[in-house]
Amino acid sequence: MAGGTGLLARARPRLAQRLALRRPLRGPQRRHRGAAAAQAAVTAALLLFTLLALPELLSLYYIDAMTQVAVYSVVALGLGVLVGRVGLVSLGQVAVLAIGAWVAARLLFATAQPYPLILLEAGLITMAAGTVIGLPALRLRGLYLALITLMLAGAITVVLATTNFPNGGHGFLGYNGGSVHIPAIRRPGIAGSDPAYFRYAVVVAALMFLLAGAHLRTRPGRAWAAIRRSEPAALAAGINTTFYKLWALALASFITGVAGGVLAGAVQYLYSIDFPTYYSITLLAVVLMGGAYSLWGAVVAGLLYQLLPALLHNWGVSADWLTIVFGVGVLQVLTTAPAGLAEQVPRDLRRLARLARRLGRGKEAGEVTAR
Amino acid sequence: MPGWQDFQPFIVSGLALGGVYALSGVGMVVLYQATGVVYLAFGAVGAMGALIAWSLTDAGAPGWAGWLACVAFGAVVTLAYGMVFGPALAKRDPLVKATATLGLTLVLFGLMDLLWTTSGGQARSITLPTDGSGFGIGQVQVDWTQVISLAVGIAIAVATGLFLRLTKLGTAMRAMANDREITATLGVPVRRVEAAAWLGCGVLAGVAGILLADLVALDATTLTFLVISSLAAALIARLRSITLTFLAAIVVGLVHDLLTPVQSLTNYRDMTPFVLAAVALLVLSRHRAIARSREEA
Numbered sequence: 307m308a309g310g311t312g313l314l315a316r317a318r319p320r321l322a323q324r325l326a327l328r329r330p331l332r333g334p335q336r337r338h339r340g341a342a343a344a345q346a347a348v349t350a351a352l353l354l355f356t357l358l359a360l361p362e363l364l365s366l367y368y369i370d371a372m373t374q375v376a377v378y379s380v381v382a383l384g385l386g387v388l389v390g391r392v393g394l395v396s397l398g399q400v401a402v403l404a405i406g407a408w409v410a411a412r413l414l415f416a417t418a419q420p421y422p423l424i425l426l427e428a429g430l431i432t433m434a435a436g437t438v439i440g441l442p443a444l445r446l447r448g449l450y451l452a453l454i455t456l457m458l459a460g461a462i463t464v465v466l467a468t469t470n471f472p473n474g475g476h477g478f479l480g481y482n483g484g485s486v487h488i489p490a491i492r493r494p495g496i497a498g499s500d501p502a503y504f505r506y507a508v509v510v511a512a513l514m515f516l517l518a519g520a521h522l523r524t525r526p527g528r529a530w531a532a533i534r535r536s537e538p539a540a541l542a543a544g545i546n547t548t549f550y551k552l553w554a555l556a557l558a559s560f561i562t563g564v565a566g567g568v569l570a571g572a573v574q575y576l577y578s579i580d581f582p583t584y585y586s587i588t589l590l591a592v593v594l595m596g597g598a599y600s601l602w603g604a605v606v607a608g609l610l611y612q613l614l615p616a617l618l619h620n621w622g623v624s625a626d627w628l629t630i631v632f633g634v635g636v637l638q639v640l641t642t643a644p645a646g647l648a649e650q651v652p653r654d655l656r657r658l659a660r661l662a663r664r665l666g667r668g669k670e671a672g673e674v675t676a677r
Numbered sequence: 678m679p680g681w682q683d684f685q686p687f688i689v690s691g692l693a694l695g696g697v698y699a700l701s702g703v704g705m706v707v708l709y710q711a712t713g714v715v716y717l718a719f720g721a722v723g724a725m726g727a728l729i730a731w732s733l734t735d736a737g738a739p740g741w742a743g744w745l746a747c748v749a750f751g752a753v754v755t756l757a758y759g760m761v762f763g764p765a766l767a768k769r770d771p772l773v774k775a776t777a778t779l780g781l782t783l784v785l786f787g788l789m790d791l792l793w794t795t796s797g798g799q800a801r802s803i804t805l806p807t808d809g810s811g812f813g814i815g816q817v818q819v820d821w822t823q824v825i826s827l828a829v830g831i832a833i834a835v836a837t838g839l840f841l842r843l844t845k846l847g848t849a850m851r852a853m854a855n856d857r858e859i860t861a862t863l864g865v866p867v868r869r870v871e872a873a874a875w876l877g878c879g880v881l882a883g884v885a886g887i888l889l890a891d892l893v894a895l896d897a898t899t900l901t902f903l904v905i906s907s908l909a910a911a912l913i914a915r916l917r918s919i920t921l922t923f924l925a926a927i928v929v930g931l932v933h934d935l936l937t938p939v940q941s942l943t944n945y946r947d948m949t950p951f952v953l954a955a956v957a958l959l960v961l962s963r964h965r966a967i968a969r970s971r972e973e974a
Contacts, residue, residue, distance in 0.1 A: 395772055442959050449715065449771040453912060454958050460905055461951040468944040583902060584786070587779050594776070626791040633783030640777045641765050 356508055361501035369504050371616035373572045376507040379608030380514045380565035382593050383601065384558035387518055389590075390598030391527065392554040393534040394444075395452040397586050398459030402559055404466055404581040406432040406566020411576055412472045414491050421494035425510065425567040432563025433556050440555040444548060447537075456586070463583045471576035490574040497571075507568050514561045515601055522601075526553055588632055595635040597650075685817045687934040690892075693823035695930025696830025697888045698950075701907030702914070702922040703837050704881030709916045710841075710854040711874035712763060715775040716755070720904025721785040722879065723886020724897050726750040728793050730887060731801050731895060748883035754785075755879025756872065763871055767857070782901065789897040801895045826888050833881065834923040841919070846873055906933075909950035913957040929953055 361369055381403050388394045410428035413419065419427075443454050470481045473488045497506035521527055529550040532540040541547050570576060592610045597603025610632075615625045701719060708716050729750055730743030758781055766774050793801070812819055841847035849870045852860040861867045885907070889900055910929050914921030929950045936946035 395776065446958060449775055450912075450958060452772055452775065453715070453908065454955055456905060457909065457912075457951040457955050457958075460902075461948045461955070464945060464948045464951075582898070583905075584898070588783065590776070591779065591783060624791055626787045629787030629790065630784050631787075633780045633785075633787060636780030636783065637762065637777055640769075640773055640780070641762065 353508070353512060357505050361504055366500055367620070368616065369500050370572075371613055373500070373504045373507045374569075374612035374616075375608045376504070376511040377565050377569045377572060377608075378589075378611045379605050380511050380568075381562050381589065382596065382607035382611070383515060383518055383604035384562040384565075385589060385593045386596075386598045386601075386604045386607070387521075387530075388554060388558050389593060390600075390603070391522065391530040391534060392551060394551065394554065395448075395455075395590070396558075397452050397456035397590060398462070399558075399562060399589055400581055400585040401459035401462040401466075401583070402432060402436055402562045403566045403569065404462065404578075405435055406563030407570045407576055407581075408466070408471055408566070409563065410567035410570040411491050414570065415472050415489075421497075421571070425564050428567035428570075429560045429564040432566065433560040436559025436562075437552060437556045440559075441552065444551050444555070456583070459586050460583050463578070463581065466578040466581065470578055473575075488575065491570050491576070493571045493574070503572060507572060510564065510568050514564060515604075518557065518561065519601060521557060526550060526557075530554055588629065591632040591636045594639045595632065682816070683938040684935055687937050688931065689814075689817055689819050689823055691931035691934030692927065693826040693892055693930070694934060695927035696827035697885055697892060698907040698910050698930050699830035699923045699926035700833045700881055700888070701885045701904065702910035702926045703834050703919055704878045704885070705908060705911045706914065706916055706919060706922050707837055707841070707850070708874050708878040709911070711850040712759070712767075712853075712871050713771050713774060713857075714759075714763070714766075714778060715771065715908070715916070716878055716882075717775055717778045717904060717908070718755075718758070718781040718785060719878070719882045719885070719907070721782045721789070721901040722751045722754050722882040723747075723884075723889065723904075724900030725754075725785050725789050725886075726883045727886040727890035727895055727900065728789060728801075728897065731890075732793075744887055747887050748880055751881075751883025751886060752876055752879040754781075755882060756875045759872065759875030763875065764868070786897065786901055789901075793897065802890075822888070822891055826892060829884065829888070830923070830926070834919055838919045846870060850874060906950040909954035912954045915961065925953075925957075 360372065364372065381399055384402075385396060385399045388396050406428050409431045410424055413424050413427055417424075439458060443451060443458070446454055469479050472479065472481060493503055494506060497503040522530075529540070529545050532543065532545055533547050533550060537547055573580075589607075589611065592607040593603070596605075596607030596610060614628055618625055618628060701723075705716055705719060708714055726747035730747040733743040733746055734740055758778075762777055766777055841851055849860065849865045850873075852863070852865060853867065853870060857867060886900060889903055893899060893903065906929060907926065910926035911922050913925035913929075932953070933946050933949040936942045936949065
């Protein structure tokens with residue numbers, strides 16, 4: 307019996323290696339190197355285009371919308387990490403975003419610190435808040451965790467509706483009541499205008515994507531993958547599941563908090579009615595539609611969430627149609643395409659191409675036989 | 678601190694609110710037991726039914742036609758959803774099933790905003806004939822709608838409890854809560870039992886929609902997300918016990934309304950269901966793992 311235990315004890319690190327410590331066999335480094343390089347080149351080109359050309363091409367209306375896209379892509383990224391990588395569904399991410407925006411606004415009014423520092427602080431404070439709130443909730447799993455985040459988000463919304471967002475007042479809350487003159491939330495010195503702030507937001511968003519990407523390619527990412535497959539198996543392989551789940555929650559809260567800081571500077575006036583509880587539900591909808599398993603899915607989600615309403619508004623179509631589409635999208639994704647649009651569209655295109663090739667070949671073959 | 682006098686009227690309104698929460702909570706627990714679906718569209722279905730009732734009454738139809746339409750709408754939509762997406766998602770994780778009902782919520786929510794635009798600032802309200810008349814207990818005025826709300830809540834809870842215990846269909850539902858596959862093997866018409874559960878839940882959604890529209894407000898957003906409050910009661914009972922759901926719903930309704938006259942807390946009273954549910958979930962989970970091990974999502 308004792309020998310058996312010893313064997314098990316010796317076997318443990320090997321299992322751990324297999325599940326979490328060693329790199330996965332079919333990871334990015336085994337992929338064709340040319341394809342990886344091409345992908346990196348495309349990403350870099352897109353980023354450069356977004357930074358340099360896009361603000362010149364778009365009207366101010368769409369620049370503002372694209373700034374929102376940058377912000378919400380990061381929020382979607384945080385939720386995507388939780389849902390797609392770790393398997394934790396949160397129905398309260400917009401409440402976390404509101405916390406980040408609140409903290410950033412308060413700091414921006416209270417201090418003259420440089421903007422990047424404020425963003426970092428907003429991220430860290432939101433991370434602390436998210437982790438403290440999430441720590442007890444992590445004892446729950448699956449459905450119950452999702453529902454408790456919905457409850458917590460509802461509670462946060464009620465608190466925010468009472469305390470309001472800081473608007474240059476004094477005291478801890480910094481709320482000036484119904485003051486006549488409400489000062490705008492300041493922006494960084496180098497990004498005062500809307501196009502400049504858009505570039506700023508894109509750079510911050512890119513940094514957040516890099517941060518998340520770095521996590522996914524290293525040890526935490528592999529631990530999360532193991533947890534998502536099966537928590538008991540991950541536990542048996544020696545992965546500290548609570549620690550890594552908490553880490554995921556901290557990462558998601560951090561980047562959402564930073565996004566909140568960017569949002570504060572983007573809109574410059576914050577109101578609690580801008581963060582209703584059901585936005586968290588729509589956010590989950592777009593994240594599922596965009597695809598929770600890939601980083602591109604977060605960008606798609608951001609575009610769906612912020613650019614589409616702006617487009618529809620410009621075309622004079624009610625944004626309510628979009629809510630309906632999102633609802634149908636959730637049902638469609640959950641029943642047929644769990645990996646979302648970011649995976650489904652390329653796959654369907656490939657299928658279409660294959661079908662076209664086969665049809666073309668079929669026709670040739672048919673002609674040959676006819677001759 | 679307000680005196681006892683100030684609290685009295687809120688005991689009555691709290692009990693009425695609790696009665697409707699109980700009715701909704703029981704509907705959700707029964708559906709969850711039979712199908713494993715947490716029906717998050719409950720509030721949206723009720724809200725749209727209430728808006729339809731309002732439109733009908735506004736167009737000159739008699740009141741009872743509106744109420745019937747509301748209940749029928751709830752039943753039809755819920756049953757249709759259950760028939761289409763129930764089997765498709767039957768083998769998935771409870772989380773996926775619940776998230777799918779969020780899809781239905783969004784669809785209904787968008788439709789409501791589209792058809793009954795709120796931007797005009799047009800205030801709508803549903804008045805039941807029982808609103809005007811009532812009686813007094815001491816100095817507190819009680820109207821019949823409040824009495825009906827509590828009575829319906831109690832009646833539904835008792836009737837559902839008896840139904841699950843005594844009837845064949847109820848027994849089949851309890852069996853399915855234990856194990857769907859084995860129940861099917863034993864020859865229970867699983868689909869038909871599930872359909873009955875969906876139908877019952879939809880009827881309750883319609884009734885709750887009418888009552889809440891009268892007691893709280895006829896507003897799409899408010900009604901849609903009141904479901905979270907009744908869900909709190911169901912969650913406190915861990916989506917299992919009818920009795921606990923009823924009691925929890927009454928407590929949630931009472932605490933919510935009793936906080937109204939308290940100056941320092943009145944703005945935070947809407948947090949009541951969330952806080953109670955969160956505390957209950959966290960404390961309960963300490964003793965027993967409440968989530969079954971996740972199957973492949």
